[in-house]
Amino acid sequence: MRPDPHPYYHQAKFLTSCAQLLQLPPDQGAEVAFVGRSKAGKSSALNAITGQRQLARVAKLPGRTQLINLFTLDPIRRLADLPGYGYARVSDAMQRHWQNLIEGYLQRRHCLQGLVLVMDIRHALTAQDQQLLGWAAERGLPAHALLTKADKLSFGAAKNTLLQVTKELAGTSVTAQIFSATSYQGVAELHQQMDTWLGRFKR
Numbered sequence: 001m002r003p004d005p006h007p008y009y010h011q012a013k014f015l016t017s018c019a020q021l022l023q024l025p026p027d028q029g030a031e032v033a034f035v036g037r038s039k040a041g042k043s044s045a046l047n048a049i050t051g052q053r054q055l056a057r058v059a060k061l062p063g064r065t066q067l068i069n070l071f072t073l074d075p076i077r078r079l080a081d082l083p084g085y086g087y088a089r090v091s092d093a094m095q096r097h098w099q100n101l102i103e104g105y106l107q108r109r110h111c112l113q114g115l116v117l118v119m120d121i122r123h124a125l126t127a128q129d130q131q132l133l134g135w136a137a138e139r140g141l142p143a144h145a146l147l148t149k150a151d152k153l154s155f156g157a158a159k160n161t162l163l164q165v166t167k168e169l170a171g172t173s174v175t176a177q178i179f180s181a182t183s184y185q186g187v188a189e190l191h192q193q194m195d196t197w198l199g200r201f202k203r
């Protein structure tokens with residue numbers, strides 16, 4: 001069932017798209033970034049947590065899929081939608097561009113407080129997912145694995161996958177949860193994680 005609008009996250013508004021790190025807005029305030037394999041369900045997850053069908057659609061416009069798209073939540077906090085990876089037919093040059101952009105963003109963006117790694121629960125923790133977690137770990141950036149499309153599995157199978165992933169991530173600071181943009185399962189849990197990273201209730 002569609003939950004009631006969240007008074008904070010539903011305020012999200014498109015800010016800008018950046019093809020290069022130099023185009024990013026000033027490195028101030030706090031950002032939480034979303035990344036994932038193409039088609040994993042990142043746009044649907046962003047739409048579900050902000051209650052806005054239009055939000056991640058911006059990122060899907062032709063020519064925008066390789067950009068970092070930023071959304072404001074309030075004057076000092078933002079969401080960053082990072083370009084997806086794992087396209088079957090991208091050139092080596094495109095792949096290098098993606099790697100430089102994402103690695104640079106993850107390692108040099110000081111206002112970045114946490115990374116949500118979106119994975120299809122049926123194909124969790126690919127080699128590229130692990131590489132991203134590695135980049136995050138290199139600078140001590142907290143990460144959260146979002147196992148989405150959980151509605152495609154039975155309750156038991158989804159729980160088992162979560163256990164498996166948690167086991168694989170043992171010894172790291174990466175957390176994990178089950179999610180579904182279709183049933184809205186896990187939306188409140190993700191909001192809580194983001195609240196913590198964005199320091200919304202810090203005094």
Ligand code: GDP
Nearest residue numbers: 037038039040041042043044148149180181182
């Ligand atoms: P993105 O490329 O990572 O942004 O992926 P999208 O959000 O566009 O999702 C890719 C496909 O998976 C679309 O057909 C979505 O409708 C579908 N999808 C995304 N999230 C879910 C989910 O939680 N449950 C189900 N059943 N389908 C989903």
